[in-house]
Amino acid sequence: MCNLKGEILADSTKDRILAAAQSILKQRGADALTMESTAELAGVSRKTVYNHFQNRFKLFDAAVAHWMRHVLDGVEAIAANRELPFIEKLNAIVDRGFRDLREGGRIIGRPQRERLDPAELDLRKSLQTSLKQLIKTIVLDADRSGYIRNDFTAEQITWIIINIITGIMALDPIEENNFTKAELLQDALRAVILGVLSPVGLEVMQGSALLSGKAGLDNP
Template sequence: MVSISNDGAAESLGDRILDAAASCVLAYGIDRVTLAEIARRAGVSRPTVYRRFPDTRSILAALLTARIVHVLDDVESTGSGREPLVARIVRVAQRLRHDEVIMAVLHTAPELAMVYIAERLGTSQQILIDAVAGELKLAQEDGSVRGGDPRQLATMCLLITQSAIQSAQMVEPILDADALARELTLALNGYLAP
């Protein structure tokens, strides 16, 4: 017997599971999300979820990665060179700052967020570094970005931007959203300028 895989159906199932996980995060916070509730909201059995994900934590990691990558893919570059690249980074940061699931993780599960802030790079961070490094290399070739290892420069851009996202709420009385975007743009342009 030949097994026929329907990739579209598998993708749709994965999306339903991640959408259900997002719904749980917003309803209960990270600590009270259960695999059983994710399965219930996705309209599937727990074994179906277990076939795709080993545990709740892996579902949440996949959810965060999917949301971050979606924003990166959705915010297109407006050109090549340092200034369009910095503008894209700032637009991605603005979108992530307003993503309610990502902000829920930062604010309700700081211990989970700290793993990706202080201990190790996550999948989405690696994807962001790779994407920015590729654009930085091209910008170095046109002379709009200083010399240096593009992955190292991209990693520093990630650290600067990640810090701005994490601390935005704390400094909002001083730097509202527009001022924060303006200052982040200046910081990144200054860092990358030849």
């Protein structure tokens, strides 16, 4: 009984630390994430943070992975709903995904280090697999509905979209860039989607969340 209580308390403490780390990342970015700032916000000692995470890079990886899993879980649940018509489902997925991305603030960014450790590489592969499956499901649905031009395959479009998403997410901030990553991602996806849609696809997608450029924004 005591061991179970201790495990519950430990999980609760770890969740608080992760929540604090995510808050710092969203508001101030990767460079502001330290073991000290996280401990202060979580209301625990610096030693407690180190008990759960070896260093700030491990903490960063865990916090971002936890946030990304939350985002993917949300859109995957929508994608799995077979009762939604395709366009309604796509709008809901895009709107939910971009809302989470905008609310994520500066969480997409990396602290400087020379190389990634094997554990993080495995984690990235796992998340990328989930992302690929989600995008593939959406693209295949669009293809079966006749919304994609015949000169593009579902596999091509799936990988194009994955590379756009992962490429923009990995970009370091550029001083001259006046656009957020959410804005760049939405514009890039809109440009690609407009280029691969069939005439039927263009017609049914008019006014969609993605093509409107307002995905993830509350309607006035």
